[in-house]
Amino acid sequence: MKQDLILANISKHILLNEEEQDYFLSLLSEKGVKKKDYILRHGQYCRYINFVNSGTLRAYYLNDKGKESTIMFAPKDWWVTDMYCFIKEQPAMLNIQAIEESAILQLSKTKLDLLYKEIPKFERFFRILMQNAYIREQLRSIQNLSHTAEERYDKFLHKYPSILPHITQKQLASYLGITPEFLSVLRAKKGLST
Amino acid sequence: MKQDLILANISKHILLNEEEQDYFLSLLSEKGVKKKDYILRHGQYCRYINFVNSGTLRAYYLNDKGKESTIMFAPKDWWVTDMYCFIKEQPAMLNIQAIEESAILQLSKTKLDLLYKEIPKFERFFRILMQNAYIREQLRSIQNLSHTAEERYDKFLHKYPSILPHITQKQLASYLGITPEFLSVLRAKKGLST
DNA sequence: CGTCTATTTGAATGTACTCAAAAGCGGTGG
DNA sequence: CCACCGCTTTTGAGTACATTCAAATAGACG
Numbered sequence: 001m002k003q004d005l006i007l008a009n010i011s012k013h014i015l016l017n018e019e020e021q022d023y024f025l026s027l028l029s030e031k032g033v034k035k036k037d038y039i040l041r042h043g044q045y046c047r048y049i050n051f052v053n054s055g056t057l058r059a060y061y062l063n064d065k066g067k068e069s070t071i072m073f074a075p076k077d078w079w080v081t082d083m084y085c086f087i088k089e090q091p092a093m094l095n096i097q098a099i100e101e102s103a104i105l106q107l108s109k110t111k112l113d114l115l116y117k118e119i120p121k122f123e124r125f126f127r128i129l130m131q132n133a134y135i136r137e138q139l140r141s142i143q144n145l146s147h148t149a150e151e152r153y154d155k156f157l158h159k160y161p162s163i164l165p166h167i168t169q170k171q172l173a174s175y176l177g178i179t180p181e182f183l184s185v186l187r188a189k190k191g192l193s194t
Numbered sequence: 195m196k197q198d199l200i201l202a203n204i205s206k207h208i209l210l211n212e213e214e215q216d217y218f219l220s221l222l223s224e225k226g227v228k229k230k231d232y233i234l235r236h237g238q239y240c241r242y243i244n245f246v247n248s249g250t251l252r253a254y255y256l257n258d259k260g261k262e263s264t265i266m267f268a269p270k271d272w273w274v275t276d277m278y279c280f281i282k283e284q285p286a287m288l289n290i291q292a293i294e295e296s297a298i299l300q301l302s303k304t305k306l307d308l309l310y311k312e313i314p315k316f317e318r319f320f321r322i323l324m325q326n327a328y329i330r331e332q333l334r335s336i337q338n339l340s341h342t343a344e345e346r347y348d349k350f351l352h353k354y355p356s357i358l359p360h361i362t363q364k365q366l367a368s369y370l371g372i373t374p375e376f377l378s379v380l381r382a383k384k385g386l387s388t
Numbered sequence: 389c390g391t392c393t394a395t396t397t398g399a400a401t402g403t404a405c406t407c408a409a410a411a412g413c414g415g416t417g418g
Numbered sequence: 419c420c421a422c423c424g425c426t427t428t429t430g431a432g433t434a435c436a437t438t439c440a441a442a443t444a445g446a447c448g
Contacts, residue, residue: 005311017397018242035435048429055403061336061339061340063341069336069339069340070228070338071332071335074381077234077367083325083329084329084332084333087325087329093336096330103433108370116318119396120314120317120318120335123317123318123319123321124310124314124321126321126325127317127318127320127321128265129326130321130324130328131281131320131324134277134324134327134328134331135277135278135281135336137328137331137332137334138265138278138331139278140331140335141265141334141335142255142263142287142293142336143333144335144338144339144385145338145368145371146255146257146263147253147257148403148404149403149404150403164312166429168369168412168425168426169426169427170425170426174339177338177339177406178405179409180403180426180427180428181405181406181427181428182404183427184426184428184429185404185428185429186312186429187428188428188429189394237417324401342435342436343435343436344435359394362393362394363394363395364393364394370415372436372437373437373438374394374395374396375395375396375397375434375436375437375438375439376435376436376437377395377398378394378395378396378397379397379436381396382397
């Protein structure tokens with residue numbers, strides 16, 4: 001079933017009876033996204049938090065000089081949104097784009113607020129989700145502050161091997177905070193030593 | 195009263211009746227921390243989440259080469275812990291040190307779990323806390339990835355002016371991810387142009 | 389007052405960037 | 419099915435931003 005993945009995702013942290021499951025599912029809307037299509041663009045209002053049912057998306061920031069910085073890759077079974085703008089109901093900072101043919105389940109802010117009210121257990125679920133997201137980002141800050149580009153590259157390969165086949169080197173470089181040219185040099189260096 | 199600050203902090207997001215307030219307060223333990231004392235050291239178990247009642251603390255990571263990276267400054271009215279290790283019940287990655295005479299209120303993991311059970315509204319409170327922490331860290335990642343040291347310095351001055359009087363330049367440099375020597379150069383440069 | 393640490397300054401160095409050009413690769417249309 | 423186009427990746431030369439190391443000065447604290 002199309003909703004199996006998201007129900008399994010939720011059941012990692014809270015238990016829902018059948019009625020609660022049905023109610024939750026009734027709040028979601030399904031959306032297919034073609035490769036290169038955007039589900040959010042800088043400046044738009046960010047109305048949804050998105051669960052990735054299949055495919056992979058990428059969230060990135062574009063600074064005033066036109067430089068892209070990848071904030072996160074969102075493969076199958078991940079949640080993705082521009083959290084700041086979703087919560088504060090501000091125009092989006094980020095762009096979120098499918099980097100492969102994908103399918104997502106969308107939950108609007110309005111319906112999420114309703115969900116919190118009707119099934120308070122979801123406060124717990126999203127508390128844990130936010131907590132994990134916070135921890136991830138903090139670990140990333142530590143990486144960025146205390147390691148060189150080469151070390152960050154090595155750690156990425158080790159930590160997220162399954163994402164590699166889905167992304168280009170340019171995208172990876174923008175996640176690591178280096179230029180594609182320099183990533184290419186790093187890769188060449190690795191190749192020689194093995 | 196000593197608990198006014200934390201109750202006000204909580205009431206920003208959830209409402210508690212008097213009984214709930216008392217129960218919550220009964221779970222906390224108070225602790226005075228002298229300047230330079232640690233409330234957590236790398237490798238110890240991190241049993242508490244800490245609310246800063248007065249003073250300022252600093253959480254930092256020490257890498258294998260002995261380089262310090264400041265993860266966060268925690269002034270009055272902030273919450274601070276090594277979230278990863280607190281949640282996963284692992285030895286701590288971070289060191290947390292008072293950079294001035296401080297006082298904190300500590301809530302242990304065990305008692306927090308009890309609190310969630312007894313007053314589920316706290317799931318909401320910590321959901322919002324985690325959400326804000328996540329957003330802050332994500333904004334920081336964006337800063338680090340897409341701006342130069344000089345720009346990061348400027349933004350810090352603008353965003354956290356009230357913390358400046360409490361910290362040394364060495365500590366600020368380690369937050370920005372640059373050496374103290376280079377921060378000194380940046381400051382000299384600013385001084386000339388104004 | 390003396391000691392210890394923080395900050396400043398400068399020279400030499402290194403890491404990563406910019407710009408440019410060539411090579412590789414993937415998708416699309418004829 | 420192949421040829422072409424556009425984008426990604428590689429390579430290299432020159433450059434810029436930030437570091438390391440060292441030494442002098444300034445500040446904080448007992």
